[in-house]
Amino acid sequence: MCGRYTRYLSWSEIHRLYRLTTDWERQRNDAPAYNIAPTEDVVFVTAGENGNHKLREGRWWLVPWWAKEMPKGAMFNARSETADTSGAFK
Template sequence: MCGRFSQAYTWAQIHAFSRPIGLPEGGGNLRARYNIAPTTEVQILIAGEREPELVSARWGLVPSWWKKPLRGMPATFNARVETADTSPMFRGAFRARRCIIPASGFFEWTGEKADRVPHYFSAADGGLLAFAGLWERWKSPEGELITSCTIVVRDADDWMDRYHDRMPAMLHPDAFAAWLDGTAGKDVLRRPPPALQEWIVARRVNKAGAGDEDPETIAPAGGV
């Protein structure tokens, strides 16, 4: 699974990251966030009507057919790759509304529930990670239009399995365009992920949203 991640980059960095799909230049300041929790806003890359766009979305997908209030939604911040194309919650988005979720890194925990140790994972080369995602637009009973998304997750590879049995499905740049336009199959989600690095961080991240705007949130704990 992936229940917490970070997005901390400049517009120049996100533009370079998106080069395979051609995100237009320009843009204002981007808010750096270091402990993003489900149901909060994240940034996603979508195909757009004419060209790729970087837009905000609620992390926790709400399918367009959902008729109840938002507070009644089950947890949909992750979509399992095994069922993303068949689950009623995700299959419509899998067919027609895919996205790329840029990430500086993500968190997982080891140890017993009462004494969980948080680990931070990022690209070994210091670049951004490209989480495969799905997105939707939903109109609430009150008439509010909400864009939402989910991160596709897969079985952990041998390296990640030491920490958790699941991990985000990460796209390589040569698959960006095909993922967004829907021509890529699940095989691109099961390719070996980019090389990762890991370190232990302070336990305050065990609380959702704690230190979200503080870069020390992802710093090695105690000089680890």
């Protein structure tokens, strides 16, 4: 996982690519974003219960599954040399 990423597609291109169908998904018109940083709230496309694509909002960072609350420091880099031994990735 890298620190920053770009969403260069227009909203109409995302809508067409993933065949989004709900009113909430169709009414969005987010502009492309060129410098999305860790800890920003973003929209993700995921698989829905019926197999169709679905939008979800979430935060761009890693939170270990065992965390009881949101950590103060954002973890957003997973190093390949320690991913298999770090408790955060088990």
